[in-house]
Amino acid sequence: MIRVTRRYHFAASHRLHAPSLSDGENRALYGKCNNPFGHGHNYVLEVSVRGPLEERTGRAVDLGRLDELVRRLVVEPFSHRNLNEEVEAFRAEVPTSENLGREVARRLKQDWASAFPGEWPRLERICINETSRNIFEVSPDEIQ
Amino acid sequence: MLITRRVEFSASHVCCNPALTDEENRRLFGAAANPHGHGHNYVLEVTVEGTPDPVTGMVLDLKLLKDILHQEVVEAYDHRFLNREVLPFDRVIPTPENIAIDIWNRLEPRLVGGRGRLHGVRVYETADLYVDYFGETA
Numbered sequence: 364m365i366r367v368t369r370r371y372h373f374a375a376s377h378r379l380h381a382p383s384l385s386d387g388e389n390r391a392l393y394g395k396c397n398n399p400f401g402h403g404h405n406y407v408l409e410v411s412v413r414g415p416l417e418e419r420t421g422r423a424v425d426l427g428r429l430d431e432l433v434r435r436l437v438v439e440p441f442s443h444r445n446l447n448e449e450v451e452a453f454r455a456e457v458p459t460s461e462n463l464g465r466e467v468a469r470r471l472k473q474d475w476a477s478a479f480p481g482e483w484p485r486l487e488r489i490c491i492n493e494t495s496r497n498i499f500e501v502s503p504d505e506i507q
Numbered sequence: 508m509l510i511t512r513r514v515e516f517s518a519s520h521v522c523c524n525p526a527l528t529d530e531e532n533r534r535l536f537g538a539a540a541n542p543h544g545h546g547h548n549y550v551l552e553v554t555v556e557g558t559p560d561p562v563t564g565m566v567l568d569l570k571l572l573k574d575i576l577h578q579e580v581v582e583a584y585d586h587r588f589l590n591r592e593v594l595p596f597d598r599v600i601p602t603p604e605n606i607a608i609d610i611w612n613r614l615e616p617r618l619v620g621g622r623g624r625l626h627g628v629r630v631y632e633t634a635d636l637y638v639d640y641f642g643e644t645a
Contacts, residue, residue: 365604365608366638370636422602422604
């Protein structure tokens with residue numbers, strides 16, 4: 364088995380604000396991430412897949428298909444967007460990178476078979492680098 | 508405990524399967540199928556697993572690991588056209604997957620018997636594409 368990891372880049376803005384908390388509590392909890400007009404990051408997304416080597420190609424994953432899937436489900440809908448305003452999932456939940464990682468995992472898991480209908484390769488890991496210092500890893504097994 | 512040593516090499520390669528047509532190769536491998544080859548600055552991370560020796564406080568002598576990486580990988584791969592100059596890539600397609608497996612096969616016999624056992628090989632073909640191999644049983 365081989366694990367292949369591909370990194371993707373997108374820039375987006377967000378604001379961390381929990382509607383069930385008061386303005387004061389939100390400021391205390393999220394600090395400057397709660398600034399009312401939002402702020403942005405150059406996100407780096409890592410997608411890891413696992414599978415056996417395909418004899419014919421010497422590859423464990425068709426990178427063209429993986430790139431197309433991630434572009435369609437994540438990069439295109441998230442890049443240069445305001446996550447709170449323009450991504451449906453973040454109307455209901457705070458767009459922390461924990462929740463962003465789970466949303467990416469949910470999207471990829473849901474449509475995985477459209478790109479990879481066989482047993483392999485399997486989606487193994489989603490990792491959101493919000494900045495070079497804050498890194499969030501999610502296993503698709505954590506997602507229902 | 509896991510210990511990782513990083514080393515770099517630059518090499519060129521072509522990814523294509525001679526049993527397939529040019530069109531099929533282009534579809535499967537894209538620009539990497541260009542017959543004249545192209546190159547990368549590869550980054551290799553080798554991770555060794557073991558328990559520190561109670562006297563030295565080390566799992567293994569990193570200088571020794573550095574020498575093994577140079578002898579087995581850098582001397583063989585660096586500034587070479589992998590398909591033409593490095594076995595087994597005369598018959599195995601030098602995808603990053605196969606490069607990771609070949610590096611594992613070169614290093615694994617050199618890391619038995621001591622305190623440090625080979626745990627994993629990570630090959631970065633570019634900053635945005637890397638492959639991990641943990642041996643046949645993993």
